Amino acid sequence: MAEIDIRHVRKSFQNLEILKAVDLSIRTGEFIVLVGPSGCGKSTLLRMIAGLEEVTAGDIVIDGKRINDLAPRDRNLAMVFQSYALYPHMTVAGNMSYSLRLRKFAQDRIAAAIGEASRVLGLTALMERRPRALSGGQRQRVAMGRAIVREPQAFLWDEPLSNLDARLREQMRAEIKKLHRRLGTTSIYVTHDQIEAMTLADRIVAMDAGTIQQIGTPADLYDRPANLFVAGFIGSPAMNFLHARMASETPTRSALILADGPRMTVPETLGLQAGQAVIVGIRPEHIVVGDAAPRQTGVAGKTGTGAGEAIVDLVEPTGMGAIVHFRLDTVVHKAYHLGRADWKAGDHITVHFPTERLHFFGATDGRRLN
Amino acid sequence: MAMSRKRILGTLAHRAAVLLYIVVALFPLYWLLKVSVTPTRLLYSEGVRMWPSKTTWAHYAFVLQNSDFPQFFENSLIVSLSTAAVVTLLAAAAGYAISRFEFRGKIWLIGFLLVTQMFPLVMLIAPIFKILSSIGLTNSLAGLILVYSAFNVPFAVFLMQSFFDAIPRDLEEAAMIDGASRFMAFRQIIVPLTLPGMAATLGFVFTAAWSELLFALMLISKSDISTFPVGLLSFVSKFGVDFGQMMAAGVLALVPAVLFFLLIQRFLVQGLMAGAVKG
Amino acid sequence: MSVVNQPTPKPLRQSPTRRLATAVEPYLYGAPVVILVATVMLVPLVIGMTYAFRDITLLNPFSGGFVGLANFRKLAHDADFWLALKNTVFWTAASVFFQFVLGLILALLLNRPFAGRGIAQALVFLPWAVPTFLSGLDWAWLFNPVVGPIPHWLVALGLMSQPENILSDPNLAMWGPIVANVWWGIPFFAITMLAALQSIPRDIYEAASIDGAGAFERFRAITVPFLAPTIAIAILLRTVWIANFADLIVVMTNGGPADRTQIVASYIFTTAFRRLDFGYASAIAMVLLGLLMIYSLLIVILRQTLLARF
Incomplete structure (x- = not known):
């Protein structure tokens, strides 16, 4: 188990900069999830930690020791690949014991180690099978087993669940979490799926375009996204954004003018000059829709105060609730409505944006204001 | 309907x-x-009958007992097997480099090998004869092996490369993280997985070396080190009327080639797409 | 879970020498091939080019001097060479044409699934495995009226008045090696085309039939354009290869009768092998190389313009 320090790490291929000075401290036993869209550099960072990619600049330090120049095999890390990368010509037992055999462990210790791991993962009956005779979920388990028998300093997970179907993904996600609770080994997990990030992480590292956008607990990223990118990336359906301009500000309140005309007053100070542009965000699940919308404080529609009227564009029932697409002026927004939603396209509804649920971002730099 | x-x-x-x-x-x-x-x-x-009224193994018996064909067969086998082994080994190394490494000389290596596939080998007959005779490698099976290896290795490199390309990089990376050096990962993970590909390469090269005629004619003049094609051709020009014996010898020459064909049949499509140049 | 104790890692620091070793690794793997090919093919090629300007005759101790362009001047007036060049064009064009057409048909037949396709495929590709000298001899025997059935069939069909060997008829002899070559070479084209056919996504055909395209229209609008690049490459490479392919001719006719089947490649071989005139052989070889390069260049340009158009 180990602390991992990423200090000012950069990576470039020829003239293309893939990672721009990344800093990250991972505590012993922590489960860190690197999340971001494809091409954001998260996999590259993981592969640099593993030793599969050269570090262009900066240091990677494990337990106080710089490991930049160590070969992958000398780093004592284990990795679970997206493709599982199981050795097709070896049995499950062979796959799991390969690293121990390479390290010349005694037979009985190898047997004990893979026996224990296979029991934990429920693979005992499959030990003599070849990978091609296994289902996707079983292969995934073998890949995990191969990683845990080594008792490495840390686990590296490279999108391990993306080749599984939705149901299995959900199940394996829970197993990974239990496994971490049981072993307590430092883990770095790469995914593009924000649900995986939210459910697994002690801390999430949201990345985009080669830089870290925000580091924090899942609740931090959900409740107080540091910028527009994180706000838009975490949460599904994604956060709605409305363009607005600052009208005036008092020490306790701000008045904003929305792009389509109405004003709203919020109990926040945003530190902006009058006339400056601002982007207002609200998560779909925080919008109150329909007849239930209380006509109180808030903003929407043409009226400018309280709840406003909107026109239903589309309703997507999810069973548990429904995603209601509605048109405010010309822009379509989404609301997540718990319970039945019997509206049809063209219906008029009331929508209510509770002011305590609003997020504010600078229009130019995208940074959080409140 | x-x-x-x-x-x-x-x-x-x-x-x-x-x-x-x-x-x-x-x-x-x-x-x-x-x-x-x-x-x-x-x-x-019964010249044009589809099947003779009586059959005999006499021609085979004659060819095997009273002619030099067993010797020719042995020579051809030595040359073809050695060529196949040498070429497969060298091509595996170069094919691996092309498949797995990014290096400055890669494009030149590929270009060089492609160009050698294009020019007519018949151009080389005279100079190769001169060079080999000056270092005593004419009338020698080793000389033939050397020449055949060089002729066949470019194609084999592309063939092996295509087999390596088919193995995901993840496997080597997993092995290296598991504690293997690059060479160990190559030996323990990649080689076992490319064995069928190596067998195919072996088969291709064997067949090509087994069939080669012109250089063998030029470089070998002694009967006791002739390869099968040379022996058969001189037999034909000497005893042009013993059709039964000639064809028995022909069938014998066909057997190893057909055996190797059956071995590589499965890989034909992949192989020809990889090289797309070799006959 | 603490069954395994932490193994003590032996760190291998990546020193500058190690980095250097990593950098030269691919060159090490490629070096044997490069050295082999360079010494056995490239060096002789260059030396062979110098022969073209020398008088090199084996067994003649006084030969070896530089003669400038004498070999090429002799070549320009060598009627045998011009005949061989003409024969080469005919031999190559006829062989490639029939190999291609019959190979393409075979590929189309095999691209359709049917019971026993695997066995059928192995059988029709078998000629490709037959050593070339053997297919030459085999066909020479088939054309021989003493042991072969073909002359008798031709008589039965009324195409020949009495069973004769076409290999000894100056007007027909070239067809002997061509038939052998076509028989032997169909699998090459068929395999190449089959691979290309199988790489065409099924759903394109399905989309086309839903759009109302008939079988012929699908072939014209999907198969042909998809195959075109492969066809162009295969024909280019095959043409160069066949133009140089002297084995069948050496085995079946040795250039005869009356040099009517002599192609440039077999002429080079005969000049070097029988007359031992290496200087002249190399001069012919250089001219052949030049012609083939011009041909390849033309094809490449043609292909580029066609690709640019579509």
């Missing part, structure tokens, strides 16, 4: 066409076999 009758006719025409191709492909080989088991006295009286 008109439609289904049309479909049945189409299917029949398709099967008939396939059958025609098979017959044309096999007939010359069948004829070789047929004449080789026809007694000499029946050869002329």
Whole structure:
């Protein structure tokens, strides 16, 4: 188990900069999830930690020791690949014991180690099978087993669940979490799926375009996204954004003018000059829709105060609730409505944006204001 | 139903066409076999019969006992197997480099190998003869092995590269993280997985070396180190009327080639796409 | 879970020498091939080019001097060479044409699934495995009226008045090696085309039939354009290869009768092998190389313009 320090790490291929000075401290036993869209550099960072990619600049330090120049095999890390990368010509037992055999462990210790791991993962009956005779979920388990028998300093997970179907993904996600609770080994997990990030992480590292956008607990990223990118990336359906301009500000309140005309007053100070542009965000699940919308404080529609009227564009029932697409002026927004939603396209509804649920971002730099 | 009758006719025409191709492909080989088991006295009286009224193994017995063909066969086997082994080994190394490494010289290596595939080998007959004779490698099986290896290795490199390309990089990376050095990952993970590909390369090269005639004619003049093609050709020009014996020898020459063909048949498509140049 | 104790890692520091070793690794793997090919093919090629300007005759101790362009001047007036060049064009064009057409048909037949396709495929590709000298001999025997059936069939069909060997008829002899070559070479084209056919996504055909395209229209609008690049490459490479392919001719006719089947490649071989005139052989070889390069260049340009158009 180990602390991992990423200090000012950069990576470039020829003239293309893939990672721009990344800093990250991972505590012993922590489960860190690197999340971001494809091409954001998260996999590259993981592969640099593993030793599969050269570090262009900066240091990677494990337990106080710089490991930049160590070969992958000398780093004592284990990795679970997206493709599982199981050795097709070896049995499950062979796959799991390969690293121990390479390290010349005694037979009985190898047997004990893979026996224990296979029991934990429920693979005992499959030990003599070849990978091609296994289902996707079983292969995934073998890949995990191969990683845990080594008792490495840390686990590296490279999108391990993306080749599984939705149901299995959900199940394996829970197993990974239990496994971490049981072993307590430092883990770095790469995914593009924000649900995986939210459910697994002690801390999430949201990345985009080669830089870290925000580091924090899942609740931090959900409740107080540091910028527009994180706000838009975490949460599904994604956060709605409305363009607005600052009208005036008092020490306790701000008045904003929305792009389509109405004003709203919020109990926040945003530190902006009058006339400056601002982007207002609200998560779909925080919008109150329909007849239930209380006509109180808030903003929407043409009226400018309280709840406003909107026109239903589309309703997507999810069973548990429904995603209601509605048109405010010309822009379509989404609301997540718990319970039945019997509206049809063209219906008029009331929508209510509770002011305590609003997020504010600078229009130019995208940074959080409140 | 008109439609289904049309479909049945189409299917029949398709099967008939396939059958025609098979017959044309096999007939010359069948004829070789047929004449080789026809007694000499029946050869002329039953010239165009599809199967002789009596068969005999006498031609084979003669060829095996009273001719130099066992020697030719052995020479060819030594040359072809050695060439195949040398080429497969070298091509595996170079193919691995092309498949797995990014390096400055890569594009030049590929270009160099492609160009050597393009120019006519017959151009090299005179200079190679001169060079080899000056270092005593004419009339030597080693000289033939050297020449055949060089001729076949470019194609084999591309073939091996295509087999390496088919193995995901993840496997090597997983092995390296598991504690293997690059070489160990190559030996323990990649080599076992490319064994079928290596067998295919071996087969391709063997067949090519087994068939080569012109350089063998040029570089070998002694009968006891002749390869099979050279021996068969000199036999034909010397005893041009012993058709039964010639064809028995021909069938013997065919056997190893066909065996190796069956070995590589599965890889033909992949192989030819990889090189797309070799006959 | 603490069954395994932490193994003590032996760290291998990546020193500058190690980095250097990593950098030269691929060159090490490629070096044997490069050295082999360079010494056995490239060096002789260059030396062979110098022969073209020398008088090199084996067994003649006084030969070896530089003669400038004498070999090429002799070549310009060598009627045998011009005949061989003409024969080469005919030999190559006829062989490639029939190999291609019959190979393409075979590929189309095999691209359709049917019971026993695997066996059928192995059987029709078998000629490709037959050593070339053997297919030459085999066909020479098939054309021989003494042991072969073909002359008798031709008589039965009324195409020949009496069973004769076409290999000894100056007007027909070239067809002997061509038939052998076509028989032997169909599998090459068929395999190449089959691979290309199988790489065409099925759903394109399905989309086309849903759009109302008939079988012929699908072939014209999907198969042909998809195959075109492969066809162009295969024909280019095959043409160069066949133009140089002397084995069948050496085995079946040795250039005869009356040099009517002599192609440039077999002429080079004969000049070097029988007359031992290496200087002249190399001069012919250089001219052949030049012609083939011009041909390849033309094809490449043609292909580029066609690709640019579509």
